[in-house]
Amino acid sequence: MKIAVARETRDGEARVAMVPELVGKLTGLGYVVTVEPDAGAHALITDEDYRAAGAEVDAAAVESADLVVSVQPLGTDVIRRLRRGTATISFLPTGQERAVVTDLRDCGLTSFAMELVPRISRAQSMDALSSQALVAGYRCAVVAAGMLRRFFPLNMTAAGTVPPAEVVVLGAGVAGLQAIATAKRLGAVVKAYDVRAAAAEEIRSMGAQSIDLELETLEGAGGYAREMTEDRAARQRDLLTPYIADADALITTAAVPGRQAPMLVTRAMVEEMRPGSVVVDLAAESGGNVEGSEAGEVVRIGNAQVWGGRNVPSQMPGPASRLYAQNVVNLVTLMTQTTEEGAALFAPDFEDEIVAGSCVTHDGVIRHEPTRAAIEGEQA
Structure with missing residues (x-):
């Protein structure tokens, strides 16, 4: 055959x-x-x-x-x-x-x-969504570091000390955790939030601070978060606003295949960010986590540049192809x-x-x- x-x-x-x-x-x-x-x-x-x-x-x-x-x-x-x-x-x-x-x-x-492919233990080696999210999470952290006109890491020199950049990541699935890990490896101070209770420990395991908004958690099927009510979403946005205002870079990664991405960050929240800030919206293709983001474009909102992701794994085609091909081989073998x-x-x-x-x-x-x-x- x-x-x-x-x-x-x-x-x-x-x-x-x-x-x-x-x-x-x-x-x-x-x-x-x-x-x-x-x-x-x-x-x-x-x-x-x-x-x-x-x-x-x-x-x-x-x-x-x-x-x-x-x-x-x-x-x-x-x-x-x-x-x-x-x-x-x-x-x-x-x-x-x-x-x-x-x-x-x-x-x-x-x-x-x-x-x-079902999200069950036996199918993990065939899970192409996760393998491509790994690539996308790495890529969006690198994009944020490249767009930000300051160092990610702390630098101590004879001329003085340059403090590290502060990065906030929203969503701690595969992509979000990889974004956290990459930003940490680059030396940034990272804070992250996810609506799922189990994510807090995973965030801390990456060396980041888990943001606790003291809201009900939203565990869903297949490891995804379930949809929240508008009242819950509005309260979450209010509580996240000061964290986002203090961030040099914001990375959003919350998405569920086949569904509209949740709108986590309003235009007004982005306008609270400092001059030179960067926002990377990995979910821009599915509606966006950030109001006003556009897939495949960089737009300015207030003082921030907002990068909308479009087919992000394809921006690193070598490793993305290698991982996807292994998923395919495992499925064909089955x-x-x-x-x-x-x-x-x-x-x-x-x-x-x-x-x-x-x-x-x-x-x-x-x-x-x-x-x-x-x-x-x-x-x-």
Whole structure:
């Protein structure tokens, strides 16, 4: 069976779904791995790198494949060229990509969405949301340090002492914790807040101060926070305002896949910040944690520069691709059986919780119930 690595075509996407050092994992299972020409170019991976790892480079790789792996969903033109029964693995935000889901269904393709992999212990090695959040969290701390026109660390010199920058991080999931860790490594004084009770210990474990607003905690399913009432949100904003006003850099990372990002910081709160302050909103693409932030843009609010994140993991395509590719390999391995002759057979077991949870379409049917209900409701 053939696995094809698609070349990404969406604007701003620099990652690739497979890297040369992991090709051997797939060929070792018995697959033939084919790669579209220049698939890894933006991640500084050459076609020769893939050939040296045992892959074939072929312009017709996708059309002849049994399984196509990509980062972003395949385009409609590509989907309609695939043979019925072909499988795809990619990120597939079903709420925003309903036309793609419909095409996948109508073309009889089996599709798996990486963001739908259940958040259970057995699936941790396949959790691409977490691996990409790790990259994004690191990147946003580096962006904040680069934009801030002062040192992050304390510096003591014969000419005097330069105090460290003060950084506030809102949200202590994977991205937030990595932002905290990176800012601490750069020498900043870091304070952080999360609505989940368990996050306080995690924040302290990174060497940061956990901000305690003495409000009820909001533990939700799958490790995410549950939505808060508007009264709770308004009280939280009031209590956070002095911390944000004192910060040199504010980093916000609160987001839940498939949902609007919570608005944690108002324009008025940003206007309280000192001249030269920096705000990095990692959730700008999903509505933003900061009022007025714009995905992919730097805007000025009061005295602060506000950087809105857009496809942030793709800004570090090398490590992001390596981590994502490992997630893909682990998921493919779960769904692979080996014949007596040693050949690979891609045979998803839909009784498996991970397989069933991540499957969007199969055999002409939308299997992901919320997506099916939404599409059928639109078509009714």
